[in-house]
Amino acid sequence: MAFTPADQRELYLPLIEGIHETPPFGLFMRNLVARTGARHAFLILTLANAAPDQAPVVIPVSAPRAAHEPPLDFRRLDALRLHPHHALRPERVYALEEMLDYDNPAQLALQREALEDMGIRYARWLRVSAGGAADGWLVLVRLREDFSAAAVSLLSAIAPHIASALRTLVALIGQRLQTSLAQATLERMGVGQIALDAEGRVMAADPLAESLLTFLPEPGAREGRRLQLLPDVARQLESACAALASGDGAPVQVLRIDPRRQLDLLLRRAELSLDDPAARPAVVGAVRLDRREDAEAGVIALRALYGLSAQEAALAQALSRGEPLVAAGLALGLTAETARNYSKRIYSKTGTGGQADLVRLVLSGPCPLA
Structure with missing residues (x-):
């Protein structure tokens, strides 16, 4: 299929630029709905390393003529137990009839009834994959007539480009994660x-x-x-x-x-x-800035790192902030003598030779990152 200037302007460029949108590919989806004559559509994106309870990203789009209708309910559609999305062959376009359960007449009847109630008489499914790092499922539906051969051909032609855009998006998400990690650590300090x-x-x-x-x-x-x-x-x-x-x-x-x-x-x-x-x-x-870790988090870290008791860790945390020994002890409900005894145990357990050495140890270790 030859790519026309309209394809470049309305689909391929928005697909490339769509990796920077939040959520991604919104303009591409709106233009694809217009080009294929779909009434409703959605794109589902899932990342392979996402948490089990993390919901997928869903980008729903409706044609202007259906703007007053509720968007396509992908969860209800998923609950119909159609052909499993993960079992679809990547970059192949599937028709609605290929998604129905013909082996179970009762289930088939339920599927058809629910689809009719949702205003779905014709549909196309397309799965794209980013090499195991992410998957995307594109679903387009119509009510009155089936998709034209040109629309299905367009989906087939653009499928590898969507997959390429998804791979680029996954790489960008990885870079964003690295940047967020570095920024969060620096800001914490x-x-x-x-x-x-x-x-x-x-x-x-x-x-x-x-x-x-x-x-x-x-x-x-x-x-x-x-x-x-x-x-x-x-x-x-x-x-x-x-x-x-x-x-x-x-x-x-x-x-x-x-x-x-x-x-x-x-x-x-x-x-x-x-x-x-x-x-x-x-x-x-x-x-x-003059910024240190949260005191409670610092105490937890000091206990884990050096085997200090709760009181010892609290005193060590205070000493690492430059507080005088006796004043720090009194703030924790310790007498001056008890604070001195605690400090000796702290220096022994941490292998430090005094408050200045303790400050050096704490500030150069992982505690400021707590």
Whole structure:
């Protein structure tokens, strides 16, 4: 089947761009319904590593003439015990008659009655697979007449493209998960990051940096943003980025960018491993808040890591935050003498030589991630 300009504009481009939509492929589905003359349709997406109780993503679409009708109820359709979706051969188009249970007359009668009640007299099923990482099921239905041969041919022709888009979506979901993991960990530790080019333009910023810093659009038609800074600090930032990008001087520089909040920006030469094509930043800037893990979570982690009792772990948690021993003990209901005895046991169990060494151990271990 030859691809027409309308196919490219209405189906293939929305399919490619649809991986960035939330939920994905909405425009593609609306255009596909229009092109095939379907009354209702839905696309179900499931990920192989999703939790057992995680519901699949369902993208329902109705033609304008059926906008007043309720969307297609995929759960009711699934409950009819039609031919199992997972048993459909990927990229093959199935007609409604192929999905019915002809081996069980009673069940067949129930299926036909329910389908009629749902306004489904004609339908097409299409399964697409992303190599075991995800599956998608496309269902289109009509009420008054069957799908044309051209519509079925279109589904067959576009099936491998949907599968390719699904594989791309799965890869993108994996990248998003990696990004979310990194961002969540940094935010938990109070760290925000920005990527800068050699001239000090902001190429990217993580959510915490976006919330802490103020950005201005780059003047003119050039891409990028600038940090909103006092003129003298802005010049220092540009100079530091140029020096770090060229490799001149120290590999790290620090600028006080907000004296009122005592907010410092640590700049270091970017040494990121990025696959080409990539716009490579020259400098990575980091800001950090005075943020520690939740005290209760920290106590749980310390008990698990070093075999401390509940009281010992609570005292160790307080000491790791720089609290004086006696004051920390009193806050926990301990006498000064008991707090001193507890501290000796803490240092013994953790292999540390005092409060400063304990702080080092806690801050360099997994506790701040709790």
